[in-house]
Amino acid sequence: MRIGIVSDTHIGYERFEEDAYRQALEALSKAAEMSDAIIIPGDVFDRRAPHPKIIADAIKIFREVEQKDKLGAKVLEKKGGDGKIYTQLPIIAISGTHERTTIGSENALSLLGLAGLLIDANEATVMLEKDGEKVAVYGLGGTSEELVKQKLKELDPRPVKGAFNIFMFHQSIYELLPFNDNFLRYDDLPEGFDLYVDGHIHGRVESETHGKPFIIPGSTVLTQLKDGEQEKKGFVIYDTLSNTHEFIAIGSRDFKVLHIKMTDTTPTAIADACESAIRKELDLHSDKPIIKLVVEGKLAHGYTGADLLLHSIIKKFSSRAILEVDSSKLETPELGLQIDDVRNGKLNGMPLKDMGMQMLSSRLKEYKYSGKIDAAKLFELLSAEASKEKTLKAALESLYSSYEAT
């Protein structure tokens, strides 16, 4: 049997809503044309409570897939969960972390199951058949990382004799994301299955557990803008008879991370470097790509304000690329010194209070303030140790009275 594995479509993902829709539709339609059954390991929707418009989008996508009438596997039964099947279409899904609700079992994904657009396999085994070959899909919906091991113990999922067994779930895996001891390790997964399919992680992973293949197809839409998400999005087709699989790319929007690293330089030089890197990159794409600029390094002594120039670059290219700039790693030497000085209560060797007074009086000059209160008095009023309201009130009152006096 040919199984299409499509994951993390995130329909309704706000930032790239059109991409999420178009790419989910393309992945599911193509998978329907190329396989006998489709399995979806979670995060069909981006949100727990999708807007009706987004639910309508999802319904349209699944209706379109249904009309292809290509999926050749027959649905035999569902054991576990509510035990009910509302469609004969072999599209089997679980809820992901984005759909999980705390109250009861109903969530946006299970609604699609009740509507007969797919089969909700949460905590259930769905049996499929084609030409005498049986495939059993066990589904464990995304659950909290703290509870997942306990849950697996309680549920004790077992393979079905005489079938090709797939264990489908939606969790982090410690070996892939070593951040939290609660994460499942490969060895924690139940033994005896022929194929392990996971969602949740948006980059593609092909690995092994208990001597059997472990596959994460990755998301169909870009959501995290990480270096590891630059490869093409798509889905996997697994052939249960030959135990081989292939990745099918979809026409996902291109994504590129450009690292610009410069030291002892000026904001203008950084902006120029960014601009030429963007132009070079744009030559490689026919449509509007997503480009993330990671600006690192150090500005030369005396310079600040690189962000301002970078924002004007984003504007400049807005019709040709979706740009994001991360300049959080760009150091400003001045800033480092200033922070130390603030800590020591001094700026340029001047006590903090005098510095504040000087700033206020130069601002007043800048705005051509001609009132009677002098900067020193106003500063005293504004820096009084009272609540903001009280301080402002006192300052305004004396400003008014000084105007009245003139």
Ligand SMILES: [Mn+2]
């Ligand atoms: Mn996801």
